Amino acid sequence: MTDSIDHWELREKIIELCLWMNSSGLNQGTSGNISARYKKSMLITPSGIPYEQLKPTDICKMSLKHNRLEWSGPHKPSSEWHFHRAILQSNAEYGAVVHTHSTYATALSMAGTRIPACHYMIAAFGGHTVRCSKYATFGTPELSKNILKAMRNRSACLMSNHGMVVAGSDLDKAMWGAVELETLSKQYYLASSLNSIDILSKDEIRRVVAKFQNYGPKSKAQTTNIVGAQQVDSVQNNAQSASTSQPSATKKSPNIKLPVSKR
Numbered sequence: 458m459t460d461s462i463d464h465w466e467l468r469e470k471i472i473e474l475c476l477w478m479n480s481s482g483l484n485q486g487t488s489g490n491i492s493a494r495y496k497k498s499m500l501i502t503p504s505g506i507p508y509e510q511l512k513p514t515d516i517c518k519m520s521l522k523h524n525r526l527e528w529s530g531p532h533k534p535s536s537e538w539h540f541h542r543a544i545l546q547s548n549a550e551y552g553a554v555v556h557t558h559s560t561y562a563t564a565l566s567m568a569g570t571r572i573p574a575c576h577y578m579i580a581a582f583g584g585h586t587v588r589c590s591k592y593a594t595f596g597t598p599e600l601s602k603n604i605l606k607a608m609r610n611r612s613a614c615l616m617s618n619h620g621m622v623v624a625g626s627d628l629d630k631a632m633w634g635a636v637e638l639e640t641l642s643k644q645y646y647l648a649s650s651l652n653s654i655d656i657l658s659k660d661e662i663r664r665v666v667a668k669f670q671n672y673g674p675k676s677k678a679q680t681t682n683i684v685g686a687q688q689v690d691s692v693q694n695n696a697q698s699a700s701t702s703q704p705s706a707t708k709k710s711p712n713i714k715l716p717v718s719k720r
């Protein structure tokens with residue numbers, strides 16, 4: 458396949474987001490990885506190379522048409538190539554996948570807990586929960602299987618004793634989702650120290666999911682700014698004002714203690 462300009466732009470965008478992911482604190486070292494769909498292939502970060510040293514030619518290219526470990530490029534793909542490819546293969550609408558060991562999402566994953574509908578932003582991931590996939594050793598087909606199960610009708614999941622993974626229609630939306638999921642994880646973690654949390658009803662989350670059809674980053678300019686909590690807050694506040702007339706919490710979740718595992 459002849460490389461096009463789009464191909465190289467995607468490689469550059471992957472590196473740009475890797476660098477941003479670490480500078481923002483969303484990820485540490487080379488523990489996270491990013492992939493993007495390019496025609497019938499997947500572009501993915503290589504294994505173990507510091508992001509600062511990455512060049513567009515270092516990004517690995519793998520076919521989406523089979524499950525063999527074959528790639529083009531000078532380095533071996535990320536050890537998590539298996540679940541990146543499985544997620545892209547599972548849904549033709551996904552154009553990118555972001556995986557990080559972000560602090561709060563990873564902390565929740567250590568408790569094996571799913572995130573309930575403690576905030577309406579959970580609807581950004583397609584439903585009233587973000588599940589936590591069952592543990593399996595990194596880089597294994599079993600981990601991919603567990604993740605796909607946890608992501609059924611969802612665009613993200615926590616990964617037990619590991620981190621989180623988010624899919625999106627493109628790189629911007631996948632990274633936006635990763636930021637939102639880490640924020641939601643932090644909020645849920647902090648709120649869990651209170652005596653009770655109001656959990657939104659499934660009906661309310663269905664309404665918000667419908668409103669979210671045209672929500673999220675729309676352009677390259679917006680993505681560059683996902684970093685800014687200010688913009689995220691602003692978007693959230695606008696959405697919140699628009700939804701103030703909706704029914705709110707309907708069910709109490711008393712005395713939530715994170716160590717209680719609810720996958």
Ligand SMILES: [Zn+2]
Pocket residue numbers: 488489537556557558595619620
């Ligand atoms: Zn990982």
